[in-house]
Amino acid sequence: MTQTLAQLVIEGQHRRSTTPRGSLGSGFATDRDPLEILGAQNANRLQSLVPLRWGRMSASPFTFYRGAAALMAHDLAPTPTSGITVQACGDAHLSNFGLYASPERALVFDLNDFDETLPAPWEWDVERLVASAAIAALHRGHSEAEAHEVALTAANGYRAAIRRFSTLSAREIFDYVITVDYIDQRVKATSTDKAQRKARAQELERVARKARSRTAGTAAAKLTKQIHGETHLIDQPPVMQRLASDQLPSDAARVPELYLDSLPLKMRMLLSRYRPVDYALRVVGVGSVGTRCFISLVVDATDDPLILQIKEATSSVLAPYAQPSEFANQGERVVTGQRIMQVVSDPFLGWAEAEGHHFYVRQFRDMKGSFDLDRFSYDMLWGYARLCGAVLARAHAQSCEPGLIAGYLGKSATTDRAFADFAMAYAAQNERDHAVLVEAIRSGRIEAQTDV
Structure with a gap:
């Protein structure tokens, strides 16, 4: 009551x-x-x-x-x-x-x-x-x-x-x-x-x-270059290391498609108009360094760029001391917590599981x-x-x-x-x-x- x-x-x-x-x-x-x-x-x-x-x-x-x-x-x-x-x-x-x-x-x-x-x-x-x-x-x-x-x-x-x-x-x-x-x-x-x-x-x-x-456009302008008429992410080791499509781990490669199931229909329809162009391993933060974090450059028919961040989610540091998460997927745990605590959240926010690894996805550097x-x-x-x-x-x-x-x-x-x-x-x-x-x-x- x-x-x-x-x-x-x-x-x-x-x-x-x-x-x-x-x-x-x-x-x-x-x-x-x-x-x-x-x-x-x-x-x-x-x-x-x-x-x-x-x-x-x-x-x-x-x-x-x-x-x-x-x-x-x-x-x-x-x-x-x-x-x-x-x-x-x-x-x-x-x-x-x-x-x-x-x-x-x-x-x-x-x-x-x-x-x-x-x-x-x-x-x-x-x-x-x-x-x-x-x-x-x-x-x-x-x-x-x-x-x-x-x-x-x-x-x-x-x-x-x-x-x-x-x-x-x-x-x-x-x-x-x-x-x-x-x-x-x-x-x-x-x-x-x-x-x-x-x-x-x-x-x-x-x-x-x-x-x-x-914006996605300015991020793409800073992080990409044209090679033989094609857009590629720029190597900036050790912070960013470009990966060819065959170098991207197979589980991470499946995430952009699998994560669509966690999104509303209108977002799935929007993303269906984009195609993947390039990938990179991207190091972020301080405590997160070493976790599997990638960025995916995708473009639509007009070559308008969108950069998605694919980040591995592991167990919360609170897990040994607090009540267990109700979510088996750690990415879903992160996304659900974010949607609860933030008054408004990234519409591209979602999660996926591939080959036993949990991930969440969001826009990269959108304002x-x-x-x-x-x-x-x-x-x-x-x-x-x-x-x-x-x-x-x-x-x-x-x-x-x-x-x-x-x-x-x-x-x-x-x-x-x-x-x-x-x-x-x-x-x-x-x-x-x-x-x-x-x-x-x-x-x-x-x-x-x-x-x-």
Whole structure:
């Protein structure tokens, strides 16, 4: 039976008796070998790319953190939770939020990485987010006090937003879109310092302009060349390695056709007008390096290009510690989680299974844009962390009654402080773990490679 908002809030408040709010984030695991946990992921990856993964992770504590979702999932497993489950992202760090095009071609800001999505405690996503905020602040050279404040505002952004969403109807939450125009309006309304307001607005416009320019056509122009009158993808090793049709693994070669079954009829009809032209192995991200990821260049009768990304999906890093996925196909798990958490999703998004491997498919670089945290002033990082906290709250509100979480969190800053304290403690642990990797590379225990 559906509960009223008042009943949900009271139930959330009652959960404090078994899990005090101040205990959140306490007792995370530290007695483990970080490289053993992270290295276990490499068993089923392309071994030629594993050194590149280690190289990218070794660059800084922040890049290490980006690739260490499996390690953090292990570390968070014993921490206290309120017992409230949501569709969790599983890797909700600051760099996994960004801009992309809605089906109506509006620029939307939302979570954009769902490789680890699974039903799990909402606290795990918030803890992943606030720790990334603290680590990013320290990476930018800010003080520990400033890093604590950035983590605090990310937690507060989540709590304030989940409280606001608890007062909205289910339909209002379902349709709640955060666009670039909305962010621009918020920047102008909330920034009291004229110089800071101008800097935020200029950075937002820069990223939005770049995202709008990243269409299938511009991607094809950058990534392809004409050879004897035919369009081919360009070799850019080790990031992109062109594959002839007979070099593409047979399972991946079947995906563009097999995945059509997961799409609506209108999308199947649209894709039926395109033919494959070329393929490439494409290295993406930090934590995903080594997974089987390909791009497929297809064109229609007018030679209009479309680039599809075919990415292998493996088990979520949350799987050993959360409830199992209801989907046997890991690609379907990723796609379903993304469709739940995002307010609007890529219409080309789908999944397939071929020869025992699971894949999901999406558009490549269709008006996608990300914020470069290295360009952020302290004020920008503070505002961005708060925005990401609010966006995460909206994503959670799609799969859970927000009144339940709002009731548990309450009106005070108790949980904000608990999460911020956790963030600083985990940032210190992350630095120690990063140092272990750097030493392992220096001593020759681990082979690492850079992109250059």
